[in-house]
Amino acid sequence: MDDTTVQVYSVLFIAITVVLVVTARYFQARRGRRMQRQLAGMDQIPQWLMQSIETGKPLHLAFGGAGVGGDNTPAALAAAEFFHHVIQNADASDMPPLVTMSAPATLPLGQGALRRAWRKGNTLSRAQWTPPDLAYAGAVSASVADDEPAAHIMAGSFGAELALMLDSADRRGQPSLAVSDRLDGGAVAYALADHALIGEELFAAPSAISTDEGGRADAAALDVWRGLIILGAAVLLLLEFSKQLPLLSWQLALGAAAVLIALGLIFSRRR
Amino acid sequence: MPLARCAGAGAKQISSDAAGMMAEHTIALVSFILTLMVFSYVLGDLPLIGVLYRVAVYIFVGMAAAFTLVVSYEGLILPYLQDIQNTETSWTALGNSADIYIFFTALLFGLLLLLKPVRSLAWLTNSVYAVVIVVGAAVAVVGALSGTLFPLLHHTVSIPANLVADFGALLDALIIFVGVMTALFYFHYQVRATGAAGGGQSRLARGFRHAGKVFIVTALGAIYASTLLTSLTILSERISFLFQFGVA
Amino acid sequence: MGRGGLSVFVAFIVGAIAIVSLLLGDNPALFGAGAGSEELARRLTLPGDVLLRLVVIVIALSVVIGIVNLLYVHIGRLARGKFYSAVLLASFAVTIAWTVLNKGDASLLEAVQVPIESALAALLFPSLALGGARVMQKRADVWGLLFVAVVLIVLLGSLPLAELAPVQAFSDWLMAVPVNAGARAILLGIALGAAVAGVRALLGQDRAYRG
Amino acid sequence: MSEEFNWLEYAEPEESAPAPSPRRGLSRFLPRLPRRPRIFRTLRLSFRPRLPGLLRLPRLPRLRRGAQPAPKQSSAADLLGTQDERPLEELDDRLQMLRERSAASLRSEAESRQALYDVDEVLTAPEILDKPGGVISAAALSKAQQQQVELLKDIVGGGAAQANEVSGGRIRLGAPAFSLSAIPRIVGTAVLLLLVSLPFASSDFSEGGLPPAEFQEDRHGATTLYNLLDNLTTDDYVLVAFEYGPAAAGELDSIAELFLRHIVAQGAKPLIVSSNAIAIARARNIIGGINRSVAFSGNELVHLRDYAILRYLPGGSLGLRELSENFADVARVSYKGELTGLEFESLDDMTHIVLIAERAEDMRHWAEQVVTQVERTRLLAASAYAASPLAQIYANSMDEIVGLLVGYRDAYTYGQKLDDDFGALLPASDAPVNEPVSPNRALGGAESQAEGAGAMVEPSPPTEPPPPTVAPLPTTTPRPTNTASPTATALPTATATEESIRVVEVISPEQVRIRRGPTRADDILRLALAGDLFAVIGTNGDGSWYNIALSDGLEGWIAAFLVEEKTLTVAEFLAGGGEASARNPGERVYLRREIIASLGKNRPRYYQARGPIGGDIPEYVLLRDRSAEVPRLEAMTLGTLGAVVIIAGGNVLYALGALRRRRREADIE
Structure with missing residues (x-):
């Protein structure tokens, strides 16, 4: 792909996304027919909130290394949105949630989320920065003993160091929900966290916990894109085939379609 | 063009051995003790031993913060200060004088971000923060599109040449294609509402999602194993260090 | 325009400038041939350059925000008699003093930071191995089984033992194939999610701008 | 029920009755606010019956009897394959309710709060907040309420409250005391650590082979990567990106050092950048390590002459974007703020970009922000094992990315290949002289280049074996105590296996230290054991120390009273090693026997250096400390085996438990 092609595609992508994000709000107005599938662990969050309220232990919300201003700005924003809803619901508690991060530029985001959602006074010392990665993981593993959070919700950008945090939380019997926009963190979360979202689900997490239209619109736009991409890729693949195998292309296409459908049917047998 | 042979720059890099040796021994001793302190994590919350780990961690956090600060100052702010004084160069097409404005605007922005918690300034600090966020978002969008989305998709749909000859490669390419598409489909969020009880999907859609999940979980498993191997490599280095120290 | 209004407005305007400049700048080919397109591309690049430079410095400076926060939190804790915060603050102060006094000496880094950080990274190994041993406890279903099986196969495949050659091949x-596909899909998903969330932020539709 | 039980972790009697003391500190003495219980009662009523249909999942083993099941904590297999979909409205309702409750409770306090609410929070002292486990954050109380609290404190028993406060502030040695349930974890960890330690303690535990000396054919582009670096010349600049922090040093330092050594050995100049602040400091230390190993020859690398460390790139991908768009600016200033004098137009002026990535994300950033911006220059990548599955995808998808060396094993292979190339004998005289070494291998300038090339690649006449040569030892050695004359060394040629050489054999029953200089104050280089043989290079003035050759090109000094001097033929000398290394005639060959003794481990190796050590080229490559490589590789093998056993065993246990449980449930039904 040369530069120009990429640029043209990018412009198209952005334009369509803008349209989707804006129009999805109107479509969302007539809701009821569609709904969002449930994400892992979301139904546990109210439970944890209650535990937090009842025991006076804070929730621990972690951004990880998701930094504003850099590549994972969207991840940080999505996490902040997600946390905003959590904090809002934790409002009946006495302990403001503990928000931690290792990217200093995310600090204002965390402070903002706390201040907007937690309307009970000064929360400045509840958003805490620690130097990146292992220092952060170490500090969290130590704070697991210090602050004794009721539960950990880790959404953002984590690497393998997530293992240290989840391990120490696990030792103390503190439940955890983790999602990372990094693959190694995602894998660690899948194995060690009580509940793990996978990759992209980070961006749908806010809409899974709130009634906000905006979040829903995002999820809807993502789904539209997903459909477009899958269809487009299928068409492109067929074109590729037809280039190489002019004679066999349609047979192959049929074969591939048959395989796909068979796969779908086989797997749908389960449960 | 030779790397500048600045007069005397860096010429006294050669370490003085005698003093260096003392220092090396001390370094080794300190690192030995600290390594053991961190390893005490394994024992958990035994009295006294639990303290060792946390002391080491807090030393580490404080030091890492300090280093981050020092390196940011020395490695970034100083060079920038150096650079804006150099009238022959400029960061943008606007010339050197613009550099100075940019630099001091950035300083001002940094200061305002520091004041973000001050409520009465929120209108200003939020606007400054918005600039940081949107520039980051713009970089992220451009990066995600041109660096990940398009190239990966492009590569997924482009099948290797000479497929007829190599059936294995064709099969692999097809599996990858099917895997990517079903796994991408797996994430689908919106489901049809099928009544009061809950949402549902067609059997086909559910099948696709299960197939996709096979690929996702396989990938996660492999990445987990790789992460394990990396940490094992690092552990072997640490243990090698402990033994070397024990010998010496 | 209310209090939130200004920041949303700024976000929208700056976002539009940034995305256009970053996306379209620096490629005259996009605007056809000719001298005019060169000029246009150059002009388009300029605001992006300025913004990038600005934000890069702001981000670098944000370390100061982090440090201030760290000190604020831990001085507060120290006031309540938290011993560990004292350790942290002392370590911070010593490091700063050391680097100021011994310019360019990295031995503190080698003596303290590197061993602790490596040791923490090494600690991940038992954590990951023992955590991996409990996957079936947390996910007692076919997915847990699949996960564990893949972990074991990849681990065995990494062993340099001749007897395991078939496992290595597998x-x-x-x-090369299923993991590649799965990881690619996760990546694509993240890129997609980031792009959509990013566009939304560019439209000024983010809560972070207000409050 | 979907509760999961966890016999490895502490018993935590959660919830049920208001737990023994969930509220610590002052809180115990405060009356609960009326709103709290009410909320709970309502909430729980609305929550309990509606928990989603996850409850029919297989039960997990409950190994610890008698313990109370945790309250509906996390549910295990709620991943999507098995879960039911639920309408959003339902979820929303519950959350909505929660929010409404809290909002209502707040509204009643709204006025009292207002006073604090608008105060600039910076000015509020932090200590009134987050009291350890406090029941109410002080900031949420109005002044009047706070006074009430004070009053209560006095009335209810200030002494007790104070004691509590103190214990809250002191070092708390971990809330849950050490419990027996931690034992499986400790034992498991101990077993793993033991396994990883064994190879360092003894050579009896060498499992598996070493990585190959050549990259396999199917390794994507690793050989190409090597060759690209091997074809560098003195005019080349290579951008080396150190994208790893100290955490990954154990895995990536070796490959980073190899890359640097390879590049400088070719005479090219590495420019080091990083978007990781600490990595810049680390890079200095790695260069320092190289300099220490070549220090005796005076070939230290000098900053801004032989290499440059550029300022660090903040902001992750943003910094990389800056790098690719404004490379001229980045290259202008060093990490200390000095002017480098480097003038480049763009990244395309770099011959190659070398990336050493710790995290998959780094690879992604470089792929997204840099590779897409350069036109000619290619990215040569190495990554940690953890990053490899993803990095491999980028390496495969983008033509601009070459190679991918993964982890420590590939570093070993790379080093092996380097040694083979740089230390290799020239082809035997009857073979065609295909010069395997590019003539520009010499450092620094054209004249030495020609000279070096001439000296090195000159083939011997095919028929006559070359005369035994005498190694010219570096005369520039800075050590003042070194009295060994340059001609004292009798190192054999490869062919002259019958020729005798001076060796010393260690006779001391204890481990013997080989030092950097002939005094006991000198640094220890190696340890040796009884029976180890070393070729003698010379002695010090009074003969109380021998100057001996070590295999990695280093020289060491050993005290004379610990050894016995002998004269052996080369063949005899070699017999101890088992490595038939010096068969090819036609080149000066230096045999150096290395003794690696790590706790009784004795692994001899032979090196064949092409030129005299201290002559310029190979020393950067050859003078590496490789003593830990083999035991580390073996430790990794054993550790992997241990992890496999533990993961497999643990999961089989849990799976069996789950199955048993499911059957029991089926029986009951």
């Missing part, structure tokens, strides 16, 4: 295929 593990190589696994890495």
Whole structure:
């Protein structure tokens, strides 16, 4: 792909996304027919909130290394949105949630989320920065003993160091929900966290916990894109085939379609 | 063009051995003790031993913060200060004088971000923060599109040449294609509402999602194993260090 | 325009400028041939350059925000008699003093930071191995089984033992094909999610701008 | 029920009755606010019956009897394959309710709060907040309420409250005391650590082979990567990106050092950048390590002459974007703020970009922000094992990315290949002289280049074996105590296996230290054991120390009273090693026997250096400390085996438990 092609595609992508994000709000107005599938662990969050309220232990919300201003700005924003809803619901508690991060530029985001959602006074010392990665993981593993959070919700950008945090939380019997926009963190979360979202689900997490239209619109736009991409890729693949195998292309296409459908049917047998 | 042979720059890099040796021994001793302190994590919350780990961690956090600060100052702010004084160069097409404005605007922005918690300034600090966020978002969008989305998709749909000859490669390419598409489909969020009880999907859609999940979980498993191997490599280095120290 | 209004407005305007400049700048080919397109591309690049430079410095400066926060939090804790915060603050102060006094000496880094950080990274190994041993406890279903099986195959495949050659071959295929596909899909998903969330932020539709 | 039980972790009697003391500190003495219980009662009523249909999942083993099941904590297999979909409205309702409750409770306090609410929070002292486990954050109380609290404190028993406060502030040695349930974890960890330690303690535990000396054919582009670096010349600049922090040093330092050594050995100049602040400091230390190993020859690398460390790139991908768009600016200033004098137009002026990535994300950033911006220059990548599955995808998808060396094993292979190339004998005289070494291998300038090339690649006449040569030892050695004359060394040629050489054999029953200089104050280089043989290079003035050759090109000094001097033929000398290394005639060959003794481990190796050590080229490559490589590789093998056993065993246990449980449930039904 040369530069120009990429640029043209990018412009198209952005334009369509803008349209989707804006129009999805109107479509969302007539809701009821569609709904969002449930994400892992979301139904546990109210439970944890209650535990937090009842025991006076804070929730621990972690951004990880998701930094504003850099590549994972969207991840940080999505996490902040997600946390905003959590904090809002934790409002009946006495302990403001503990928000931690290792990217200093995310600090204002965390402070903002706390201040907007937690309307009970000064929360400045509840958003805490620690130097990146292992220092952060170490500090969290130590704070697991210090602050004794009721539960950990880790959404953002984590690497393998997530293992240290989840391990120490696990030792103390503190439940955890983790999602990372990094693959190694995602894998660690899948194995060690009580509940793990996978990759992209980070961006749908806010809409899974709130009634906000905006979040829903995002999820809807993502789904539209997903459909477009899958269809487009299928068409492109067929074109590729037809280039190489002019004679066999349609047979192959049929074969591939048959395989796909068979796969779908086989797997749908389960449960 | 030779790397500048600045007069005397860096010429006294050669370490003085005698003093260096003392220092090396001390370094080794300190690192030995600290390594053991961190390893005490394994024992958990035994009295006294639990303290060792946390002391080491807090030393580490404080030091890492300090280093981050020092390196940011020395490695970034100083060079920038150096650079804006150099009238022959400029960061943008606007010339050197613009550099100075940019630099001091950035300083001002940094200061305002520091004041973000001050409520009465929120209108200003939020606007400054918005600039940081949107520039980051713009970089992220451009990066995600041109660096990940398009190239990966492009590569997924482009099948290797000479497929007829190599059936294995064709099969692999097809599996990858099917895997990517079903796994991408797996994430689908919106489901049809099928009544009061809950949402549902067609059997086909559910099948696709299960197939996709096979690929996702396989990938996660492999990445987990790789992460394990990396940490094992690092552990072997640490243990090698402990033994070397024990010998010496 | 209310209090939130200004920041949303700024976000929208700056976002539009940034995305256009970053996306379209620096490629005259996009605007057809000719001298005019060169000029246009150059002009388009300029605001992006300025913004990038600005934000890069702001981000670098944000370390100061982090440090201030760290000190604020831990001085507060120290006031309540938290011993560990004292350790942290002392370590911070010593490091700063050391680097100021011994310019350019990295031995503190080698003596303290590197061993602790490596040791923490090394600690991940037992954590990951023992955590991996409990996957079936947390996910007692076919997915847990699949996960564990893949972990074991890849681990075995990494062993340099001649007897395991078939496993190695299978593990190589696994890495090259299904893992490749799965990881690619996750990546694509993240890129998609980031792009959509990013566009939304560019539209000024983010809560972070207000409050 | 979907509760999961966890026999490895502490018993935590959660919830049920208001737990023994969930509220610590002052809180115990405060009356609960009326709103709290009410909320709970309502909430729980609305929550309990509606928990989603996850409850029919297989039960997990409950190994610890008698313990109370945790309250509906996390549910295990709620991943999507098995879960039911639920309408959003339902979820929303519950959350909505929660929010409404809290909002209502707040509204009643709204006025009292207002006073604090608008105060600039910076000015509020932090200590009134987050009291350890406090029941109410002080900031949420109005002044009047706070006074009430004070009053209560006095009335209810200030002494007790104070004691509590103190214990809250002191070092708390971990809330849950050490419990027996931690034992499986400790034992498991101990077993793993033991396994990883064994190879360092003894050579009896060498499992598996070493990585190959050549990259396999199917390794994507690793050989190409090597060759690209091997074809560098003195005019080349290579951008080396150190994208790893100290955490990954154990895995990536070796490959980073190899890359640097390879590049400088070719005479090219590495420019080091990083978007990781600490990595810049680390890079200095790695260069320092190289300099220490070549220090005796005076070939230290000098900053801004032989290499440059550029300022660090903040902001992750943003910094990389800056790098690719404004490379001229980045290259202008060093990490200390000095002017480098480097003038480049763009990244395309770099011959190659070398990336050493710790995390998959780094690879992604470089792929997204840099590779897409350069036109000619290619990215040569190495990554940690953890990053490899993803990095491999980028390496495969983008033509601009070459190679991918993964982890420590590939570093070993790379080093092996380097040694083979740089230390290799020239082809035997009857073979065609295909010069395997590019003539520009010499450092620094054209004249030495020609000279070096001439000296090195000159083939011997095919028929006559070359005369035994005498190694010219570096005369520039800075050590003042070194009295060994340059001609004292009798190192054999490869062919002259019958020729005798001076060796010393260690006779001391204890481990013997080989030092950097002939005094006991000198640094220890190696340890040796009884029976180890070393070729003698010379002695010090009074003969109380021998100057001996070590295999990695280093020289060491050993005290004379610990050894016995002998004269052996080369063949005899070699017999101890088992490595038939010096068969090819036609080149000066230096045999150096290395003794690696790590706790009784004795692994001899032979090196064949092409030129005299201290002559310029190979020393950067050859003078590496490789003593830990083999035991580390073996430790990794054993550790992997241990992890496999533990993961497999643990999961089989849990799976069996789950199955048993499911059957029991089926029986009951």
